[in-house]
Amino acid sequence: MEQDYIKLIFGLKLKQIRTDKNLSLFGLSKLTGLSKSYLNEIEKGKKYPKPDKIAILSDRLDVPYDQLVSLKLDKNLAPVGEILQSKILKEIPFDLFGIKESNLIDIVANAPAKVNAFISTIIEIAKHYNFSRESFFLASVRSFQEANNNYFDDLEQKVLKFAKSYQVDLTQPVLSKDLEEILVEEYGYTINETELGKHEALDNLRSVFVPKTQTLLLASGVDEAQRAFIFAKEIAYHFLEITDRLFTFPWIKFDSFDQVLNNFYASYFAGALVLPKEELTLKLQDVFEKDTFDKTQFLKTMESFNASPESFYQRLTNVLPKAFNIKNLFFLRFTHKANSNKFYLKKELHLSHQHSPRANETNEHYCRRWASLKVLKDISKSKKTHEFDIQISNYVNDDMTYLVLSSATQDPFKPNQYRSITIGLLLNKQLERKLNFLNDKAIKTQDVGVTCERCAIKECKLREAPPIVLDKIEKNKKIEDIVSTLNNVFSKAL
Structure with a gap:
C-alpha cells in the first residue's frame, strides 16, 4: 500500500479516538506533550509518527499500541479504509478531470464521517443496481468524453500526421487492404482468418491479438467496414505508442482503468481515420x-x-x-x-x-x-x-x-x-x-x-406498462396536500 494511505489511515484513527474522548487538538497536545501543529499534521495524513511518539499516544490515550498501528478501521470508517486500501484510487487518472489525488486525501482527512457516509451510499447504490467495477470504469470514461464534448484535437492531429506519413488519401474511402498492408509491412503483423471460427465459444469476438507473435486472429464474418475499423484500431495502438491495451474486440475483461481509457483512444483514432x-x-x-x-x-x-x-x-x-x-x-x-x-x-x-x-x-x-x-x-x-x-x-x-x-x-x-x-x-x-x-x-x-412507468401521455396505444411511478408521486402529493390543509385548519382552531 502507498505510504500516503498508511499515514491517512493512522490519522483517521487518531482523530476518531481523540474525538471519542472529547479531546480538542489543544487538549491532546497538553496530554501528550506533542505540539498541536504536529498532531494536526498527523491527523491530516501528512506525517506518520515515529515509534516513540506512537508509544506516547498509546499510553496517554489508553489505547493498545498494536491497535493504533493496525490498518484496520472500526465499522464507522471501514468503507473509507476499504477505498483507501483498494486499487481504485490508483487506477483512476484523476488528473484527466483536473483533480489532484492529494486533494482527495485532504477531503477524507478533514471530514471522514461525511466522506464515509457518502462512500457507503455509493456502495449501496452500486449493490442495488449491480454496478460492477467495469461499469464504474466505463462510466468514468463516458464522463471524460462528456467533459470534453467528445472531441480530442490531439487525436485528430495524430490521424492527420499518420495519413501524411503513410500516404493515406483521406478524401477517398479508407480500405481495409491498405490498412492491412501497413500492419503487415510496418508492424510485422500476421493476419489469421480461420482460427477463431474453430471455437464456438468465441462467436461474439471480431478479433483477438496475440502480442508475442504479432498475430491478429480475425473472425471470418466481419465485413469490409468492420475489417477497416479493426485494422485502424490496431494501427492506433502502435502509432499512439500504447502498450497497456486490450487484446480482444469487443473486450472480455480489463485489468486497469488505463486499459479502458486506451481502448477509447484507439477507437477514437480509428473512427477519425475511416471518417475524416x-x-x-x-x-x-x-x-x-x-x-x-x-x-x-x-x-x-x-x-x-x-x-x-x-x-x-x-x-x-x-x-x-x-x-x-x-x-x-x-x-x-x-x-x-x-x-x-x-x-x-x-x-x-x-x-x-x-x-x-x-x-x-x-x-x-x-x-x-x-x-x-x-x-x-x-x-x-x-x-x-x-x-x-x-x-x-x-x-x-x-x-x-x-x-x-x-x-x-x-x-x-x-x-x-x-x-x-x-x-x-x-x-x-x-x-x-x-x-x-x-x-x-x-x-x-x-x-x-x-x-x-414514468410517462404522463394519456391513452398511449403503445404503452407496455401503467405509469406506476407517476401514480405513486401523484398519490404522495395528494397526501402532502391533505396534511398541509389539516395543519392550516387546526392551527387556526388553536
Whole structure:
C-alpha cells in the first residue's frame, strides 16, 4: 500500500479516538506533550509518527499500541479504509478531470464521517443496481468524453500526421487492404482468418491479438467496414505508442482503468481515420443547407465512408460539437431480438447532461414511441439490411424537444438479433441556425416519454406498462396536500 494511505489511515484513527474522548487538538497536545501543529499534521495524513511518539499516544490515550498501528478501521470508517486500501484510487487518472489525488486525501482527512457516509451510499447504490467495477470504469470514461464534448484535437492531429506519413488519401474511402498492408509491412503483423471460427465459444469476438507473435486472429464474418475499423484500431495502438491495451474486440475483461481509457483512444483514432473530419463536415454541410431533409442524400453520406452505421453515428458525436457547435446531443445503442418485446440499452453518451435515459437496471419499459425502438421493430419484420427513421421527439415530462435520427441493422454474428444506433440533437436556436430543414413538414413530431412507468401521455396505444411511478408521486402529493390543509385548519382552531 502507498505510504500516503498508511499515514491517512493512522490519522483517521487518531482523530476518531481523540474525538471519542472529547479531546480538542489543544487538549491532546497538553496530554501528550506533542505540539498541536504536529498532531494536526498527523491527523491530516501528512506525517506518520515515529515509534516513540506512537508509544506516547498509546499510553496517554489508553489505547493498545498494536491497535493504533493496525490498518484496520472500526465499522464507522471501514468503507473509507476499504477505498483507501483498494486499487481504485490508483487506477483512476484523476488528473484527466483536473483533480489532484492529494486533494482527495485532504477531503477524507478533514471530514471522514461525511466522506464515509457518502462512500457507503455509493456502495449501496452500486449493490442495488449491480454496478460492477467495469461499469464504474466505463462510466468514468463516458464522463471524460462528456467533459470534453467528445472531441480530442490531439487525436485528430495524430490521424492527420499518420495519413501524411503513410500516404493515406483521406478524401477517398479508407480500405481495409491498405490498412492491412501497413500492419503487415510496418508492424510485422500476421493476419489469421480461420482460427477463431474453430471455437464456438468465441462467436461474439471480431478479433483477438496475440502480442508475442504479432498475430491478429480475425473472425471470418466481419465485413469490409468492420475489417477497416479493426485494422485502424490496431494501427492506433502502435502509432499512439500504447502498450497497456486490450487484446480482444469487443473486450472480455480489463485489468486497469488505463486499459479502458486506451481502448477509447484507439477507437477514437480509428473512427477519425475511416471518417475524416474534414470530409464528413463538408458532406454534412450539404445535407444541413437544404430546406427539406433529403433522406437519400443522408444515407449516401453515410455509405460514402468505409464505416458501419454505428461508427458513423458515433463520429457525429465528435464532429457536430466541433464543426457545427452543436453540443447538446445524445447517442444511444439498443439491441433487440426478433419476436421479443425486450429492448436493451447497451451504450449511451449525453453531451447535454439533460437527456433521459441514463442506462438503468430497473427493468422499466422504454418508450415504444422512440425512433430507436421503432426501427428495431421494423427491421425485425422486414428483410432489409438497414432501416432508417427521423422524427422530432417532444419529451413531455422534461419539456425538451430533440431531432432524432436512428438506424437499425442486423447483428452479423447473432441470428435474429438487431441493433439500433441513434443520435438526438436538442432543438434550440443554435440547431435552427445550422439545420435549414428543421421546418420540413415531412418530419413527423411525436410526443414521447422515457419509460412507460414514468410517462404522463394519456391513452398511449403503445404503452407496455401503467405509469406506476407517476401514480405513486401523484398519490404522495395528494397526501402532502391533505396534511398541509389539516395543519392550516387546526392551527387556526388553536
